[in-house]
Amino acid sequence: MSGATGLVVSGLTIGINGERLLDGVDVAVAEGQRVGLVGGSGSGKSLTLRAVLGLLPSHAALGGSIRWDGVELLGAPERVLARVRGGEIGIVLQDPATALDPLRRVGAQITEGARRHHRVGRAGARALAVRLAEEVGLPSPADAVDRYPHELSGGQRQRVQIAAALSAEPRLLLADEPTTALDTVVQSQVLELLARLGRTRGLSTLFVTHDLAVLRRAADSASVLDAGRVVEHGPVERLLTSPVSATARALRDAARLTSWDGGRP
Numbered sequence: 001m002s003g004a005t006g007l008v009v010s011g012l013t014i015g016i017n018g019e020r021l022l023d024g025v026d027v028a029v030a031e032g033q034r035v036g037l038v039g040g041s042g043s044g045k046s047l048t049l050r051a052v053l054g055l056l057p058s059h060a061a062l063g064g065s066i067r068w069d070g071v072e073l074l075g076a077p078e079r080v081l082a083r084v085r086g087g088e089i090g091i092v093l094q095d096p097a098t099a100l101d102p103l104r105r106v107g108a109q110i111t112e113g114a115r116r117h118h119r120v121g122r123a124g125a126r127a128l129a130v131r132l133a134e135e136v137g138l139p140s141p142a143d144a145v146d147r148y149p150h151e152l153s154g155g156q157r158q159r160v161q162i163a164a165a166l167s168a169e170p171r172l173l174l175a176d177e178p179t180t181a182l183d184t185v186v187q188s189q190v191l192e193l194l195a196r197l198g199r200t201r202g203l204s205t206l207f208v209t210h211d212l213a214v215l216r217r218a219a220d221s222a223s224v225l226d227a228g229r230v231v232e233h234g235p236v237e238r239l240l241t242s243p244v245s246a247t248a249r250a251l252r253d254a255a256r257l258t259s260w261d262g263g264r265p
C-alpha cells in the first residue's frame with residue numbers, strides 16, 4: 001500500500017471479446033483536484049469510469065492498476081469495492097431519467113447512499129434529504145423530497161442525482177457527461193453547482209465529456225483520449241488555446257463551433 005491519496009489509474013488496459021478497447025490509460029486525481037477525460041464517441045471515457053467503479057462485464061480482461069488511497073481496486077474483493085463505490089467515490093451519470101427510479105420518492109433516492117454507507121436511520125434520513133436538496137438548489141426542498149422524479153424538470157432531476165451522489169459524503173465525484181442531456185442554460189447552472197460543491201466540500205472530480213467548452217468550467221487539467229489511448233494531457237485552457245494532437249485540435253474546433261468564445265472576457 002502506497003501513501004498516495006486520491007485516485008491513480010496507471011497503464012489501464014481493457015479487452016472485451018478479444019478486442020483491446022483501452023490501451024494503457026493513465027489518469028490521476030489528487031485530493032481536491034478537478035480533472036477531465038475528454039475525447040470523441042467511443043474513445044473509452046465511460047469504460048475508464050466504469051472500470052474505477054468495478055462495473056465492467058465479468059468477461060472483460062483488465063490490466064494495469066487502479067489505486068484509491070493507495071489501495072488496489074483491480075481485482076479487489078467485493079466488500080472493498082462496495083465501500084468505495086457510491087461511498088468514498090460518488091457517481092453522476094448523463095441521464096437522470098435512467099439513473100433515478102421513477103417509482104420512488106426523491107428523498108428516499110437522495111439518502112440511499114447515506115443509509116447504505118453510514119447507517120443513517122429513517123428520521124435522520126428525511127432531515128438529511130431536505131438539507132441535501134437545499135444544498136443542490138432544489139426549490140422548496142421540504143416539498144421536493146416528497147415528489148417523484150417525473151414531477152421535476154430535467155435540471156432538477158440532475159440536481160437530485162447530484163444530491164444522491166453527495167449523501168454518502170464522497171471525496172471524489174465521477175461525472176459522466178452530466179450536463180449533455182440538458183439545455184444550455186440549465187447546463188450552465190449545473191456546472192456552476194458542481195464547481196461550488198467542489199469548493200465548499202473540497203470534493204475532487206473526474207469529469208468525462210466530449211466537449212472542451214464544457215470541460216473549461218468543470219476541470220483544470222485533462223487527458224485527451226483517442227481510441228483507448230491518452231494522446232495529450234495538460235491544462236484545459238492550454239488544450240483550448242494551443243492543442244498539439246490532432247484529436248485535441250478537432251475537439252477545440254468543435255468547441256469553437258458551439259459554445260467556446262475563444263477565451264474573450
Ligand SMILES: Nc1ncnc2c1ncn2[C@@H]1O[C@H](COP(=O)(O)OP(=O)(O)OP(=O)(O)O)[C@@H](O)[C@H]1O
Pocket residue numbers: 016021039040041042043044045046047048057210
Ligand atoms: N460492454 C461492452 N462490450 C463490448 N464493447 C464495449 C462495451 N462497452 C464499451 N464498448 C466499446 O468500447 C469502446 C469505448 O466505449 P466507451 O463507452 O468508453 O466510449 P466513450 O468514450 O464513453 O463514448 P461516448 O461519448 O459515445 O459515450 C467503444 O468502441 C464501445 O463500443
